[in-house]
Structure formats: structure tokens, C-alpha cells
Amino acid sequence: MLQLSLTEQIVSVLSAVVLFSSFALLAQVRLVAAVHAFAWQGALVAAVTALMATVGSEPHLYFSAVLTLGLKALLIPWMLHRLIRRLALDRHVETIPYPALVILFGAGLVLFSYWVVLPIERLGFAATRNVIALTLAVVLLGLLMMVVRRQVVSQVIGFMSMENGLFLAAVAATKGMPMVVELGVAFDVLVAAVLFGVFFLQIRESIDSLDVDRLNRLTEAETE
């Protein structure tokens, strides 16, 4: 059995908590609470980044930790919060069809992620062997959330939590991508968040609801 250093253990534990928060997002039916869970997830990713920065003495990671904290744990949750209030969705409770099955399927996705990275694990890049599997699971759970949720805001939260998984993968597996790339990605995420806000308003204006099941005009089925 490989002995992991203390940092590696902490990184693994924190990544596991990020995965846990993904499950929390998946099951959370109240929008405001889901935004809070999403903010916590962002904060955890920032914590992992800061930890990697301290251990690996990689100064640029401090910057990206601050960036993640500011963007994912503060700014975007705040924007979502404001939108939820503006759209009067504070008390909105979503119904998820078959919640238990969804969670079970999510657990299956975690197993699947471990299966996918199994060949990488055999290489014995010890420091990161779990983290890639965990982050892949976070990405897939975000995807699952987008599939099962029928509410526009929760779909966006799913999307953003996928991005969290990707950030975590970049930080924990490779000590962060080059600075320019990270800035570019952060910029894209920010623009996407703003655009999502614009879209909430456009969608509500056009179909008078934020339920994606009612976005059903464009199909290949023969109507009319």
C-alpha cells in the first residue's frame, strides 16, 4: 500500500467533500439552498488551490485561489441569488422525479469514473490518483443534474458545478494550468454567468415560466 503524505491526504479529503457537495446539489430541491451549496463547493475548490500553492510553492496558484474564491464562491452565487429574488423564486420547490434513483445513478457515475481512470492509476502517479476520478465524477454529476432538473436556474447551477470539477482537476492533477489559460477560462465562465442571467429574463419573457419542459417548440416531430 502506498503511503500518502499529509498534503495528499488533505487534498483527497477535500476533493471528496467537493464530490459530496455535488450530491447535495443533486438532491437539493430548494433553489436558494442549492446556490449556497454551490458557493460552498466553490470555496472548497479555492481551499484546495490555496493548499496546493502553499505546498508546491507555486505563487501563481495563490492568484487562482483568490480568483476561484471571488468568482465561484462569491460573485456568481451572489448574481444567482439576486436573480432568484428578482424572479421571485425564493420559495420555489422543485420536484425531482425519482430522487432515490437519481442519487443511485449518481453513485453509479462515481464508480464509472473510477473505472475510467483505472488505467491511469496503474501508472502510479501517486499524488493524484484519486483526484482525477473524483473530479471526473463531479463533472458527470453536474451533467446528471442538468439532465434531471427541469428548472433553468438549477440547470445553470449544474453547469457551473461542472466547471468547478474542471478547475479542481486542473489544480489538483497538474498544479494548475498556465496563467493565461486560467485567466481565459475564468473570463469565459464570467461571461457565461452574465449571459445566463440575460437568458433567464428572455426565457421568462417569452414562455412566462422558467421550466425547460415548456421549451418545446423546436422538434423534429411532425406537429401542426
Add this chain to the structure above:
Amino acid sequence: MEALIVTLSTPAVGALLLALVSNVTAAGWLNLMLSGLSLGGSVALALGVLSAGPLTRHGFHIDAFNVYLVVLTTLVGFTTSIFSRPYMLHVCAQRKISQRHMRLYHSMYQVFMLTLLLALTIDNLGGLWVAVEGATLATVLLVSLYRTPEAVEAAWKYFILCGVGIAQALFGTVLIYFAAQHALPDPSQGLTWTVLHTHCESLHPTVMAIAFVFLLVGYGTKVGLVPLHNWLPDAHSEGPTPMSAVLSGLLLNVALYAVVRLKMLTDGALAGSDDPHMAGHLMMGFGLVSFLVASLFLHRQRDIKRMFSYSSIEHMGLMTFAFGIGGPLATFGALLHMLVHSLTKSAIFITVGHAAHIAGTQTIDRIRGLIRTQPSVGWGLLIGGVAIAGFPPFGIFTSEFLVLVATMQRWPWLSVALLVGLGVAFAGLFRHLHPMVYGAKPEGQEPVPANMIPVAVHLGLVLWLGIASPAFLSHWLDQATQLIAGSGLL
């Protein structure tokens, strides 16, 4: 280098300028001039690269493969801006959109061009990702420009599907960087394509194989590969027509370009492993399925722009399939097909835009008698349709023929599927095209002001490429083939 600066900075400056110009007429002309300037820069760049060889400097890498796409991108961007000027004035006159939205439209047009050119020229996989994602973000508001419920729905689908897809591509990029950490002498260069390419045989094959799957799914969403294609017909049919022309003609090409660049890395890394052609086989599978499914879907379309967007999926599938086969012949065919498909498809969308204005609808059943109403538009649509269906003597016939021959050499059985698909697609296109072009002219249908010069130029080029491909162009494509397939054709 100066040429590259001109090519890239023109759209960047243009986007800022056009965000400020509120006069619609002036903005249209300015958009046209900026696109022309960018085209000039790219031609100079191409001449430089062809005479002096690849240019790798300041994080950009330009070789024979991407320089031809850069010229194609700026060319189609330029001709579409010629079409866009009167077209958007017409839309504005019908009060479909406000002046503020026109500013957004023109500014985002330039941002879109900028992101495409960046994606093509940048020598960094992370930068490539950022640029391709940027292209989505720039166009998503344009798809919903008309603010009809359908347009908003299409834009939302486009945003979500492409966003999710591109997230998979970022995961793949992270994995490549991860593999590079253990293979390169200087790990901080782990996303630089040229460095990765020189060291690709030392990249870990398993990691690269997993990464490629994610990258293919990610960028494949933007190529429009089935089953990830759902956003494409919606975005094409609901957005403004100049957008459909550049989406089909350019964005899909750029996404495919990204896939091919990554395939080159993956092939290098997998060369010594048990399954060296894994990347190619995946692309062949996805490509062939897209090709066949899209050609069947052509039959049941009711909206003219949706129909041609399915035709785009069909052609992108064919190119993906051809790049997947690999080898000089198929690669040369695929490169030529990228070129002629872009030219033809953007010409078709321009014509379709005029046709929809004449009939006042995009519904195929209600577009009738185009040749009697306005011969230039009717003939444009007919000739465009003939070209896109792959009839000789147009360039698409040549490229499809090359791909077919390559398939017969390597995978004889698949040529049956290819031929059947081509036949089905041809039937699907013409059962709809025929009544629209011929047929009686409905009461009160009047010609509209239409600028058919871009269409004539594009179709003329495609015809020229089909009859006698000029030596410099074949040489150019051959250089690109050498880069991708290892050996040239000529």
C-alpha cells in the same frame, strides 16, 4: 508577423468600434471594410507562410494547415458581411429588431471572427479552448436576436449543449496537460501544441486515449456530430441568416480543425501501443453515423434553413469520417471538402436568406416559384443545391470522389454505406428544392433587393476548384496533407 497582427487586431478593434456606432447604415459599411482589411491581412500572411515556411512566434503557430483555414475564414467573413449589410437593413426596416440590437449584432460579428481566427492561429490547447468557447458566447446572443420564443429556445439549447460539450473538451485538455507533466523536459510548456507534437511519442498512451475521447465529444458537439447535433438545426434556423452562413461555413470547420490537431497528437502518442488507430476509428464511427443520420433527416424537414443545417451535419460527418480514415488521399479529400463545403454552404445560406425574404417565410411548403419571381435568387439556390449535392463539375464532387476512392482502398465495405448516404441526401435535398425553385409564382410575390455577388463569387470558386484546381492551391493543400498524414499526395 505584421500580417498576423493585422488579421487579428482588425476584428478586435472592430468589435469595440462597432459597439459604439449606432447608425445602422454606417455600421454595415464599417463591418464590411473591417472584414475586408482582415481578409487582406490573412492573404499577406498566407503568402508569407507559403514562401517562408511555418511561423511559430509569441504563442502563435501558423503552418500550411491552419493558414488556409485562416484565409477561408476571413474570405467567408468578408463576403458574408457584404450580404449582411442590405439584409440586416431589410430586417431593421421590418422592425424586427431595434438599433441597440443592431449594435450588438455588428459588434458580436467581429468578436466571432476574432475568436475563430484566434482558435485557428494560437499555439496553445488551453487558448484554443478559450477561443472556441468564446465563439459560442459571441454567437449565443445573436441566435436569440429576434426574441421570438423559438429563437430564445434555440439559443438556450445552443448555449447549454455547447457549454456542456466544451466542458468535456476542457477536461480532455487538462488530461493532456497532465500527460505532458510526465513527458516534457519543460512541463510548463505542456499545452503548447508545437512542443507537444515534437514530443508526442513520449506522452502516455492511455492518458492520451482517454483525453482524446473527451476532446472528441467536446469539440464534436461543435462540429455537430450525431448524437450531439441537436443544437445545430435550431441555432441555424432561428438566428439571423448571416449568422447561419458563418456558423455553418466557419464555426464547424474550426471545431473540426481542433479535433484534427488533437488527433495528430493522439496518433503520435498511440503509435507504439496495441491500438494505434483508435482516434481515427472513433472519428470514422462518429462521422459515418452523422453522415447517414443527417441524410435521412433531410427528407422530413419543413423549414428551409433547418434542411440546409442538416446538410451541414451530413458534410461535417463526411469530413470527420475522411480525417478518421487518415492517409494522404483521404486527408487531401477532407481538406478540399472543408474548403468547398464552406464556400458552397455560406453561398446557399445567403441565397436562402433572400428566398425567405421573398416568400416572407422559412417554411418550405410556402416558398414557391423562385425562378419566376426573381431569377437570380432562384438560379442561385438551384446551382447551390446542385453543388452541395455533389454533382460534377463542382468542387464538392471532386472532394467526395477522393474520399470515396480512399474508402474503397482502405475499407471497401464502407463505400456502400457512403454511396447510399450520398444518394439519400441527394434525394432529400431535391425533393424539397425542386418545387421551391420551379413551380408557379404565388399571387403578389415580389422580388426583393438582393446582392448576389457573394453567391456568384463562392459558386464560381467552387466550380473552378471542381474543373481545374489551380496548382498553387493543390500544392498548398498538399503541404497541409503532409503535416497531418505524414506524406503528401502529389
